[in-house]
Amino acid sequence: MIGEISSIIGLKVYTDEGRYVGKVEDLVIDMDSRMITKIAIVEYNRAIIDKRSSGVLIPYRIVKSVGDIVIVKDVFKKKKKEETEGGEEQS
Secondary structure, three states: OHHHHHOOOOOEEEEOOOOEEEEEEEEEEEOOOOEEEEEEEEOOOOOOOOOOOOEEEEEHHHEEEEOOOEEEOOOOOOOOHHHHHHOOOOO
């Protein structure tokens, strides 16, 4: 089991829509249930995750698949076109 868990660290994370999310830095494990609860992501895509921290935690329940990459359900809100083009929202 430890070999399987450590193999996730360093994998790139993409949404099921094909958008890059980031890279797995670490995992949060609930020791009582022996289950992964969250994935710590670094070098994340700031276009879909609007945070200023160096990393973010993503709930493991949105993970759909783990292989050569990690695929997660696309729950990230897309920025409005006006915000990305002009820097401000237009009315």
